[in-house]
Amino acid sequence: xxxxxxxxxxxxxxxxxxxxxxxxxxxxxxxxxxxxxxxxxxxxxxxxxxxxxxxxxxxxxxxxxxxxxxxxxxxxxxxxxxxxxxxxxxxxxxxxxxxxxxxxxxxxxxxxxxxxxxxxxxxxxxxxxxxxxxxxxxxxxxxxxxxxxxxxxxxxxxxxxxxxxxxxxxxxxxxxxxxxxxxxxxxxxxxxxxxxxxxxxxxxxxxxxxxxxxxxxxxxxxxxxxxxxxxxxxxxxxxxxxxxxx
Numbered sequence: 001x002x003x004x005x006x007x008x009x010x011x012x013x014x015x016x017x018x019x020x021x022x023x024x025x026x027x028x029x030x031x032x033x034x035x036x037x038x039x040x041x042x043x044x045x046x047x048x049x050x051x052x053x054x055x056x057x058x059x060x061x062x063x064x065x066x067x068x069x070x071x072x073x074x075x076x077x078x079x080x081x082x083x084x085x086x087x088x089x090x091x092x093x094x095x096x097x098x099x100x101x102x103x104x105x106x107x108x109x110x111x112x113x114x115x116x117x118x119x120x121x122x123x124x125x126x127x128x129x130x131x132x133x134x135x136x137x138x139x140x141x142x143x144x145x146x147x148x149x150x151x152x153x154x155x156x157x158x159x160x161x162x163x164x165x166x167x168x169x170x171x172x173x174x175x176x177x178x179x180x181x182x183x184x185x186x187x188x189x190x191x192x193x194x195x196x197x198x199x200x201x202x203x204x205x206x207x208x209x210x211x212x213x214x215x216x217x218x219x220x221x222x223x224x225x226x227x228x229x230x231x232x233x234x235x236x237x238x239x240x241x242x243x244x245x246x
Contacts, residue, residue, distance in 0.1 A: 001023070002025070002026055004026035004041040004043070005023060005024065005025050005026050006023070006024040006026070006043050007021065007022070007023050007024075008021070008022045008023075008024075009021070024043055025074075026041045026042065026043055027041065027042050027043075027050075027072050027073065027074040027076075028040075028041055028074050028075060029041070029042055029050060029072050029074070029075075029076050029077070029078055030076075030077045030078070031051070031054070031056060031077075031078045031079075031080065032077065032078070032079045032080065033056060033079075033080040033082075034080075034082065035132070038054075040054045042054065042072055044072065045071055046068065046069055046070065046071060046072070047064065047066060047067070047068050047069070047070055047071070047072050047078055048068035048069065050072045050078070051064075051068075051078070051080075056080070058080060059082065059083070059084075061083035061084070061085065062080055062081060062082055062083055063080070063081040063083060064078065064079070064080050064081075065078070065079045065081075066078065081131060081132055082130075082131070082132050082133070083129065083130070083131060084129070084130045084133075085127065085128070085129050085130070086127075086128050086130075087125060087126065087127055087128075087141065088125070088126050088128055089123055089124070089125050089126075090123070090124050090126060091121055091122070091123055091124075091146075092121075092122050092124060093119040093120070093121065093122075094119055094120035094121065094122050094145070094148075094149045095119060095149065096117035096118060096119055096120070096149040096150055096151055096152055097117070097149070097151045097152070098117065098151070098152045098153075098154055099151050099152065099153045099154070100154050100156050101114070101153060101154065101155050101156070102156055102157075102158045103155050103156065103157055103158065104157075104158045104159050105157070105159060106155065106156070106157025106158070106159060107157045107159055107160075107161075107246045108157050108158055108159060108160045108204070108244075108246070109157065109246075110156075110157035111154060111155065111156050111157065112154070112155050113152065113153070113154055113155075114153040114154065114155050115150075115151075115152065115153040116152060117149070117150055117151055117152025117153075118149060118150040119149055120145060120147045120148050120149030120150075121145070121146045121147040122143060122144070122145050122146070123143070123144045123145075123146050124140060124142075124143050124144075125140070125141040125142045125143075125144075126138050126139065126140060126141065127139045127141050159246070160193065160204075160244055160246065161244065161245040161246040162193075162242045162243065162244065162245070163242070163243035163244070163245045164242075164243045165240060165241070165242050165243075166218050166240070166241040166242075166243075167197075167218075167238070167239070167240050167241070168216050168217060168218035168219075168238075168239065168241070169214075169216045169217045169218065169236050169237070169238065169239070170194060170196075170217070170218070170219045170220075170221055170226070170236070170237050170238075170239035170241075171212055171214075171217055171219075171220050171221070171226075171235065171236050172220065172221045172222070172223050172225075172226035172232060172235075173211075173220050173221075173222070173223065174222070174223045175208075175209060175222050175223075176208070176222060177222065177223060177224050178222055178224055178225070179203065179204065179205045179206065179222070179224065179225045179228075180205055180206050180207075180208045180209070180221075180222040180225065181194070181205040181206070181207055181208070181209070181219050181220060181221045181222060181225060182207070182208075182209035182210055182211040182212065182219070182220040183207045183210070183211075183218065183219050183220075183241075184210060184211065184212070184213060184218075186207045186243065187207065188207055188208060188209075189206065189207065189208070190206070190207050190243070190244070191204055191205070191206050191207070191244040192204070192205060192207065192219070192241050192242060192243055192244060193241070193242045193244060194219060194221065194225075194229065194239050194240070194241050194242075195229070195239060195240045195241075195242075196229040196230050196237050196238075196239060197237075197238045197239060197240055198230075198237060198238065199229070199230070201228065201229040201230070202229065203221075203225050203228040203229050204244065205219075205221060205222070205225045217236075218239070218241055219239065219241055
């Protein structure tokens, strides 16, 4: 007999002719629960009974392997996966929109805020499922805007003071991938407005390089700038280049 086995009548009970002795063998089991493994003994006839006997509570949503109604087997491992579900309300910010108003009294490089924008607040209610304290799913139950965002209003200057005007050929190249261009003679850091004479599209660029040096070519636009007024496939286009003085 093992010390955990159950014998009836008790070991020190007297016996008489015709006595019936019943022995119930204890089963050694291991239980994986709450991040640890515990080794236990049980005399119960079901896994549910074995867990209860050892003071281990099982929630309604918890998963038990093998199933609770099955009999325990000596040497068996029982795995309890804790399943918890909660509803949680999370607040998230809603970005505000920017409204731009043009003002021809301000220089084209001036910009000011007429009205500050404010982010809104949205409350989202989630149903979150956890397995052994690890989130495995999140379902949106509802969304509710508790504070509407307030749009920001910007005043952007559009006044451009034009100096000398040049016409010639414009090309493109890859340099800094921005609104920049190369010109043979204009000061580095100065600005020009370049207009595609074929379609009237314009772009303002800063001179930050030298070139082009081909016949009739007056400006070499950075790739990004060229795409604002023509397709890259055009290669060489007729342009008007206006020096900007402000």
